[in-house]
Amino acid sequence: MTTERIIKNISQYIPLDQAEIDFLASVLIPRPFKQGELIVKSGEPARYMIFVDEGYLMTYYTDINGADHVIALTGEGWWSGDIHSFSEQYVTRYSTKALSAGEALLLPKPAQEQLLEAYPKFERYFRIIFQRGLMRQQLRYIEGHSTSAEERYRSFIRAYPDIARRVPQKYIASYLGITPEFLSKIRRKVATSKS
Amino acid sequence: MTTERIIKNISQYIPLDQAEIDFLASVLIPRPFKQGELIVKSGEPARYMIFVDEGYLMTYYTDINGADHVIALTGEGWWSGDIHSFSEQYVTRYSTKALSAGEALLLPKPAQEQLLEAYPKFERYFRIIFQRGLMRQQLRYIEGHSTSAEERYRSFIRAYPDIARRVPQKYIASYLGITPEFLSKIRRKVATSKS
DNA sequence: CGTCTATTTGAATGTACTCAAAAGCGGTGG
DNA sequence: CCACCGCTTTTGAGTACATTCAAATAGACG
Secondary structure, eight states, X not given: OTTHHHHHXXXXXXXXXXXXXXXXXXXXXXXXXXXXXXXXXXXXXXXXXXXXXESXXXXXEEOTTSOEEEEEEEOXXXXXXXGGGGSSSSBOSEEEEESSSEEEEEEEHHHXXXXXXXXXXXXXXHHHHHHHHHHHHHHHHHHHHHSOHHHHHHHHHHHOHHHHHHSOHHHHHHHHTSOHHXXXXXXXXXXXXXX | OTTHHHHHHHHTTSOOOHHHHHHHHHHOXXXXXXXXXXXXXXXXXXXXXXXXXXXXXXXXXXXXXXXXXXXXXXXXXXXXXXXXXXXXSSXXXXXXXXXXXXEEEEEEXXXXXXXXXXXXXXHHHHHHHHHHHHHHHHHHHHHHHHSOHHHHHHHHHHXXXXXXXXXXXXXXXXXXXXXXXXXXXXXXXXXXXXX
């Protein structure tokens, strides 16, 4: 069953009965993707929340100079960091792109509204998801300004070894807020100090 | 009425009837504070959410070197950025301090649980609050790494002129992720270029 | 008024960036 | 299967933004 992982995830936070599971399964849209594919393009209207069932996604923002900035790297079992694609605003300023082949589950906005109306306890689930996301993000900001790029990189590979292995370095650099060139220099240093 | 502002805030997101207003008013604890007072100390158990009714608070984190890092500056009509004080974890790593005299409204954890149980639509309110907080925080991170300190400062005083006027510079510097010395130099530059 | 803390100023330093070029790597077509 | 192409990663030199340290000045509060 393709919705197994998301059900398991949600069950960690709120107990689900069969009716709820069935409803959820009926509104989620499986969305397979291949490497390099754009799932959400910036400038599109806000449409759905994205749960990564398999593979890796990244969400990025293109600034006025045309430079991309990665705001989130999303692995299996997580909601895509692109919550903007689902906010009150009509269009996103963010794009979401596949970094590998895999499959996402899309929760369209109208479906989410039905879900929340029929089973209000899902509000609780999303509240917890956003609350945790906010806490992680605050921590990330502090680390971004109180630790060196090298420490951030070390901490990143410790926290997300799977992502570190499978995502091109230039995106990791962007996620860490540094240039790819500088990340390369850090890696050389880290490699020599370890062996 | 001391709960007027918070009721107004919540009503922006979910309609409230009199019973809900009364319940809310009955569980909120007014907490006057004077300048410099610590509302939440790091290491304390997680206890309540904090709504700033009047005045200014800041939430900060003390790193292993003993340096403080401001993660949020909170003005009137906002929830304190210290959502950690209310998370699943037993103790906070953050402190919340008054930057002026004023009054906060405390929503104790057990009261919030009752509130959510009695009136589940409050889950929706908190979900929206956290969702917006997360979006702001993501934006802040991007700006922190794609713009210069000077731009961030200009953008800060545009977005929060009241806070910029009333909060000591060293905290603003910390919030922006720079040293007080460097902020001082930026201010000199900004001042001369404006006049 | 005096003390304590915050802010400003300056000089020296460092971390991370830019630009340029070379090397590595993966895919595709001949 | 190999050669070529495009893209990513590495390397190096020069530079800039922001830091650290130290000291002077200004401001706030009892």
